[in-house]
Amino acid sequence: MDFLKAEIERKKRQLQEKNIFPPNKKYFKRGDLMKKNQEDYHNRNNPTLDSSDDKEKCEEKVEVLNSEPENFKKEEIQLLRKDVIRRLRDRGEPVRLFGETDYESYQRLKRLETLEPDVNKGQGFQNDFKAALDKVDQEYLNELIKTTDGAVQSNDVSVKDDGTTLEDIEKMKKELGEIDRDRDQEIVLRFLKYILKLWGEELNSRPEEQKRTEKGKMSSATHTQTVVYLKPLFRKLKQRKVEEDILESMVDIVKNMMDRDYIKANDAYLEMAIGNAPWPIGVTMVGIHARTGREKISSRYVAHVLNDETQRKYIQALKRLMTQCQHFFSTAPSRSVNYESIK
Incomplete structure (x- = not known):
């Protein structure tokens, strides 16, 4: 029983230190407790940055990842779309992957032809x-x-x-x-x-x-x-x-x-x-x-x-x-x- 009483007293002291009780009330919301725990965790791991700084920094990282270099220039597609489709089908590859543009499909074909240039030579039935x-x-x-x-x-x-x-x-x-x-x-x-x-x-x-x-x-x-x-x-x-x-x-x-x-x-x-x-x-x-x-x-x-x-x-x-x-x-x-x- 002494151990149980000691544990209850310890929990009470922690709640008083966190100061999550509203004025003139003896109860608190669980969401307030979770929010307070997140703030404590953030302060322990990033003591020099506040939440607004973190948000701005993350947004900057996303912009850098999504942006292209200034000197990057898209290569002009040299083949008609129907020729790209025919070549991909000859290799047994999907014509278009999920969310893929015509340019990305063309680039995928170029990579395949570079890595496996002779994939269909001398194979299969001939007409x-x-x-x-x-x-x-x-x-x-x-x-x-x-x-x-x-x-x-x-x-x-x-x-x-x-x-x-x-x-x-x-x-x-x-x-x-x-x-x-x-x-x-x-x-x-x-x-x-x-x-x-x-x-x-x-x-x-x-x-x-x-x-x-x-x-x-x-x-x-x-x-x-x-x-x-x-x-x-x-x-x-x-x-x-x-x-x-x-x-x-x-x-x-x-x-x-x-x-x-x-x-x-x-x-x-x-x-x-x-x-x-x-x-x-x-x-x-x-x-x-x-x-x-x-x-x-x-x-x-x-x-x-x-x-x-x-x-x-x-x-x-x-x-x-x-x-x-x-x-x-x-x-x-x-x-x-x-x-x-x-x-």
């Missing part, structure tokens, strides 16, 4: 179809530069003739799939090149006015792109290094194309491209029985179009040649794919 269109336009431009009188007719696609004729195709049809895989690869190579040659000759036989139209340029660009896509496949066929499962499917496709049965050729193509399994990517653990799934990972069950980008491209180009083959060697509608659109 190869646009590159093919640009190549066609460039060939037209070069042709106009070389021939001012228009005497020489320009061919917008390159055509390579290995001497294969329709009679040779009829003979090779009997040998396909009957001798060995080296001979099969040779026949497939010659047949695909023959269809590619017919396609190029048809494009080059168009009138010059038709070649220069948008549709004509698109057709030429598609042919140019197909030639590029087929180069890896042709290289493998020449070297006799095509994978066994893919060669088996391609032999079925070419054989049906030679027989002008484009429905079966299309079925064989789909079987090679995406497979006929419910899990074409090669999922093996779809249930409690994993063995059955593993045994079905082969050419007939795996989607080859999903393997890599190069394979996807020449498989896509092969489909274009199938369409052109049906165009050149038409057959009954019951054996054709999309007969009305091809016709």
